[in-house]
Amino acid sequence: MSKILIRGAKVLGGEPQDVLIDGETIDRVGTGIEAGDATVVEAEGQILLPGLVDLHTHLREPGREDSETVLTGTRAAASGGYTAVFAMANTFPVADTAGVVEQVWRLGKEHGYCDVQPIGAVTVGLEGKQLAELGAMHDSAANVKVFSDDGKCVDDAQIMRRALEYVKAFGGVVAQHAQEPRLTEGAQMNEGVVSAELGLGGWPAVAEESIIARDVLLAEHVGSRVHICHLSTAGSVEIVRWAKSRGIDVTAEVTPHHLLLTDELVRTYNPVYKVNPPLRTERDVMALREALADGTIDIVATDHAPHPHEDKDCEWAAAAMGMVGLETALSVVQHTMVDTGLLDWAGVADRMSFRPAHIGRLDGHGRPVSAGEPANLTLLDPAYRGVVNPADFASRSRNTPYEGLELPGRVTHTFLRGRATVLDGTLA
Template identity: 65%
Template sequence: MSVVVIKGARILGGDPVDLVLRDGVIAELGTGLSADGATVVDAAGLVALPGLVDLHTHLREPGREDAETVHTGSRAAALGGYTAVCAMANTSPVADTAGVVEQVYRLGQEAGLVDVQPIGAVTIGLAGERLAELGAMADSAARVRIFSDDGHCVSDPRLMRRALEYVKAFDGVIAQHAEEPRLTEGAQMHEGDVSARLGLTGWPAVAEESIIARDVLLAEHVGARLHVCHVSTAGSVEIIRVAKARGVRVTAEVTPHHLLLTHVKAESYDPVYKVNPPLRTDADVAALREGLRDGTIDIVATDHAPHAAEDKECEWAYARPGMLGLETALPITLEALGEQSIGTPAEPAMWDLIAERMSRAPARIAGLDNHGHDLKVGAPANLTLIDPTARWTVEETGLASLSHNTPYAGMTVPGRIVATFLRGVPTVLDGKVQK
């Protein structure tokens, strides 16, 4: 097993320290450390975080390898500082059987850049009619614990209740795409003054909020775990805040793009800004940021959604919704929340918040026991090194994904991932993938 000595890293923005990575764990912490035959990484000025964990990634394989594969998505994830990602079920065929989730799991192992944990579908074919093979997927080699029809809402309340009851037996999670489909038929963007001016059918906030309100009541009734995907409205944040105060077992995520961008981007008619749920208002963005800070929203998840050119480079109405996210998630979150703390006494608190929302909490929700650990002796050596003072410009064709649908092309963003380590083995060094 290789040995790595990281020299002078600032764990969570604290004082410089050396780390020795050996046999997949952090073997030593201190100053002036060395090891015979070790690879030495100069981390002076760099911040060390536990490896990031994404609870919401679309890797497209099997079925849409023209947009992304498990291997290319794993490269993007490693470059973004991730050591584990959860792959959504809306592939072709849908990941609704043990066979498909095991295929995705094996592809992740073969890529070897991040741990790929498949998410299973709640219903067969994402059709919302019959429960998928939840138990078989849970018992498979992939050990699925999160189930989601993401891209489709489990809109039938009886079916949603049954799903929650089923997964409660093995402490699984239902991750809901909260969208009442009868309120969003034909919707193209957020319903508001901009949609009215542009003449585009609106996606009202209540379509999201009504499903969340229903589902937290169902989760409370059943006593099961509910996770709310890509929360986008101020009203949703308040519903989740009240549910948590009542003791409901609910967790929630927000995407980087919902923390930064608003519906005014649609004025360009550029389909790169078309996403589901849609970009919302300034007031919604402010509420999402506050909810993330105070813990109402548990995690940042990318909703990395690569699309082939023909699915994005077309008229707005025909474009597929979704944006790339893995390589830009940390910089965009810093831009939205915490860049101003770098170099101040508040910096360690900011990095601790990032570690909680982008590593520890998503690992806990997903049951990824080997991820999300604080960087201390004996912990798994899953970590990332960030240059907090670097600023870099996002290039549309400079990302590792097979697709190019990033809304941040041309934007200069803070924080550059310098290195990522999976079980002590470097997957990224000096910003370059090692496989």
């Protein structure tokens, strides 16, 4: 493979440096590196980050290729600066066996835009009644270490306990979709002033918070790891903060849309804002930003949830829940966290690369930008500002809540083990 010299980039937002890539690894980092026979990427004013890692995506394949495929999803991921994504198990068939997770893993290998690490289901068919083949999925070629029924909550405490006990044996983690189903029957949006005014079924914060409280106590009892998916309320932040103060092995994620958008947008009745968990209040948004800044919330994860046009272009009650997010995540984080002074670029690297790779025990990603490390890298122009146009997306679906919104930052280059998957803002 040819050599590439990234010249003058601000590594993790620090002083400008040169980074020489030789084959699949970083050869040197410093100043004044001679180009020699290397291809030069002029990166003055740009930010160089380790390749982003998303612990929570829905690639839909197998079964819903009308929404997304592993190919289109990983192209979207590369466009957004990601070099690895974790694919949730709610496919058709459900990824609850070694055969299905290996299929997804091999599709990722074949397409090559980013690494795809499947997440295995906790229960058979996501039905919450019987543990899936956790050990077989872990022992498969896909080497699954993260398990989740995301889209549904593992609401049976005994099943959740058994899952935590099982994954403890091989250092795995259960990623919980915290939603008490009895408290959210018929729910359409966040329960509060706006839901009351609109007459839509309310989704109370306690439905999320009660499950998180239960599960951190179960994790403490078992001595296992639990991860909280798409945390969305100020109360959830306080529960996770309390659990961490007790030494409980809990981690949590927040989505870009929960860092920016509020339930006030539901007044438009535009189903693009319908999501699970729902958009919350301004108070919740501020609490989530502060918790991400202070480390109570460990990572940003997109919950990239593509849907075909007909599943969103309908009346609110019938619309599917979810938003695409891979191609806009870094811009939203810059807008809400960096430009507001809550995080620096080193903090972004920590929340969007280092920590998600560590939580998912993903080798070769979330590594320092230093000599000898795999050349999984993202180059961002932070001065760029552009209006979001879903027609430009690489994703098969267009259900973005940011259409027409001006956001900062543009991924100019993404490198997967030294090979450019994005060059000058265009898929390679």
